[in-house]
Every structure is written in structure tokens, then in C-alpha cells.
Amino acid sequence: MSAILECRSLTKKYASLTALSDINLTLERGRIVGLLGPNGSGKTTLIKIINGLLVPTSGTLTIRGMNPGPETKGIVSYLPEKMCLPEWMKVSEIISLYEDFYEDFDKDKAYEMLGKLQLDATKRLKTLSKGTKEKIQLILVMSRKAQLYCLDEPIGGVDPAARDYILNTIITNYNEDATVLISTHLISDIENVLDEVIFIKEGSITLHSDVDDIRSTQGKSIDTLFREVFKC
């Protein structure tokens, strides 16, 4: 099966620091991948490059063989770490915006998820709480039949009950052809859903492995391993 994401010597430098240095990475289809690392390790930088919000300093990153651009944005569904939906819009208006631009957007699915969480689509975003807005943003992202989902800290700002719902949403809504890349530092919450993990530290990948392999060869949980590797 061909790779969905490939990085070759990917490097991103800012004026004063190197955010990513010489990353080589291949992600296959149909995997749930945890991108794990402490704050400032380069997780968001990598995800921003995947989504065309940053341009690499050197090296390449391709999605299904294509450089990030309008074509790849049509097949990558991105949940930024920030709340990025226009506050003045109603939930229903944002849904039609997604429907307008993304061919793979499934409106019925979005309304179904809204219904399950008892969220009112006629409300304007600015009237909703922070947690509710995050749920809506996640619903929009997961209502696309994308080939690659990039979720940047999807469970950071919501309560544990919602966290379970969100993870459940992620697992049940992605198809077997698609890959989900989840960046987080809340490892214990998500480690049970992951197929593979990437440890990233100071802009370099220190580990990229199958979760089952880690458990069988190292005999410890990802959370424990993470705490050892990134011990301060």
C-alpha cells in the first residue's frame, strides 16, 4: 500500500531556532498515529507544513506524492490547535461553508453528531462556550471523508467525558483507507487508540514504532516510555 505522507530531510528553521531538523518519515494508510512530544518539540510546525501553512526551509513533504497545495488540502482534514471558526457565524452557516468548499464533507453526518451532543445549529458561535466550540470544530473536521486527518491537540481543552466522546468519534469516523495523525502530550488518554507512535524531541524524531511492538519488546506502556524518554 502506498504511503499517505512522506517527509524527506524535512527541515524548518526560524530566525533564531531550528523547529524541525532533517525529518524522515513515512506514514502508511489506515493507521492512527500519535505524534508525541513535549511543548515546543516541533509537533505543530510539522502539522502546519502538512497543511500548507508553513513552507519548509529545506527537504520535502508530500501527501500522496503531492506537495502541499489546493489538491492536498482537499484530502487532508485539519483540526488546528486554535479555535479558527468565524465567531459571528451560526453553526449551520459554517456547516454550509464546509459543504461548499470540501467535496468530501458529509453534511448529514455533521448534523447527526451535533444531534448526539445536543448542540443547537442555529446558535451563533460567539454565544457558545470554549469547550462547545472545540467540539463543533472537531465535528466539522471528522465529518469529512478525508484521507489524512491532522488533529493538533484535539483533547486539550475539553473535560474528560467529552474527551472520551471525541476519541470515540475519531475512531468510529475514520475509514480504513485514512490515516489519523494526532498530536498531543496527554498520552495516557489516547494511547489505547493508537496503532503507532512518533516521539519528537527538539525537532528530531527519536522514535517511530508500532505500539504493539513497544509493548511487547519493552514491556511498558507508551505513557511510561514517554516519561522515561522525555524525563526532565
Place this chain on the structure above:
Amino acid sequence: MLGKLIKHELKATCRYLLPLCLILLVLSLVTRIVVSLEVFEGTLGIIPNMAKVTYIISIVVLAVAILLIMIFRFYKNLLTEEGYLMFTLPVRSDRLINSKLIVAMMWTLAGIIAVIVSLMIAFATPESMKEFFNDFDSFMAELGIIFSGKRTLLIIEFFINVFLGLINNILLIYVSIAVGQLFTRHKIAGSLIAYLCINVASELLIILIIVIAANIMDVSIIEVNTIPDMLLPLSIVITLIFNYVFYYATYYIFRKKLNLD
């Protein structure tokens, strides 16, 4: 995709600007009625004047609102958190600039039309319209005499200049905002400084071009025909070049140097 972007941009701007246009038209009607009543005596005579003042204020408010919303939409929708949404839509980033520019132009023209219509609602009478058209005809006749056969050329060149000039003002603001976001902090201050610098630099450049052009072409005798033959075409070319540079710089920054917080 451009059509969809324009549709959404219109939706986002209509909620401010459409009510303002309607208020302007209503106030012009109120002004006409109040002024034509002629029942206000003594100190009450201030009422028609107040109506006129309110009406004029509403024109100013509309004009300022069109400008501010144009700036606000470009900054807020593309370069704050909303930028994460806009720049990950499956569209090329030049389409984002185009949609903003086209809608800004549409509102500028709509504003001009709204003001003309409201002026007619407020003040036009059959006599004044007749007078206006008479004045207009004699103005056109005079232009014809001064510029002999080049009147049409002059008018076309004039309107192309106005059109390109409007685009130029908008693109200058866009490129300044784009340059401002290159700064890690103080992006708005950066945009203002960029605006001032680019503005001064381009004016200096224009003066330089005019001086050089005047020297090369040796315009020792300034005739009226230099306006349609040289001045306006030169102005069109210069504005086109500036528009291209401003547009391309904005596009380049969006593609290569995007720096969303």
C-alpha cells in the same frame, strides 16, 4: 472556487454595509420630507438643518465603514485565527486575495451608487435635474473644444485611471497588512509602518519617473494634448506596475512567508 469565496465574503460584509446603505437611503428620504414641509418656524427652523447634517454624517459613516471593513476583513479573516480555516481551504491563495479585492471594489462602487441615489432622493427636482444635465452637456461640449478630437479618449483614460487607482489603494493596504504579519510581535504596528513606508517610497518613485520621463520626452511646451497623449497613459502604466508589484508581494508573502499565530 472564486465564486464561492466571493459569495462568503459578500455574506460577511453585507451584515454591516447593507444596513448602512439602507439607513442612508431612509435618511435621504427623511431629509427630503422634512425640508419640503416648510412648517418649521423660529427655533424649530433648526430641524431641517439637523436632518441635512444627519444625512451628511450618514454618508461619511458609510464611506468610512466601507474602508474600515475592507481592512478589517482582510486582516481578521486571513491573518488571525480565522486564517487557519481560510488558508486550509482547497483554494489557491491568490484566489483569497482576489475574492477580498473584488468584494472591496464591489462595495466601493455600491457605496458610490448609494450616495448618488440618495442625493437624488434627498434633493433632486425636475428643474434641478434638468439644470444638472444642461451643465453636464455644456461641460462635455467644453471638453470637446479644449481637447478637440480626443474627448472620448480622455474620458476613457480618466475612468481607467480612477478604477486602477481604487485598486491601487486597496492593494497598498493589503500588502502593508501582509508585510506587517511578517513581524513576530506588533503586527498591527508593523502594518502601519509598512503602509507609511510603501506609500512614501511609491510616491517618491512616481516623482522620479515623471522627472525622468519629462526629460527624455523633452516636454518643453505643455499643451493640453499632453494630458490624453502622455500624462494619463503614463499614469495608467505606472499604476498598473504598482498594482502588479503590490499584488505579487502579497501573494508571495501568503505563499512562502505565512506566519499565523
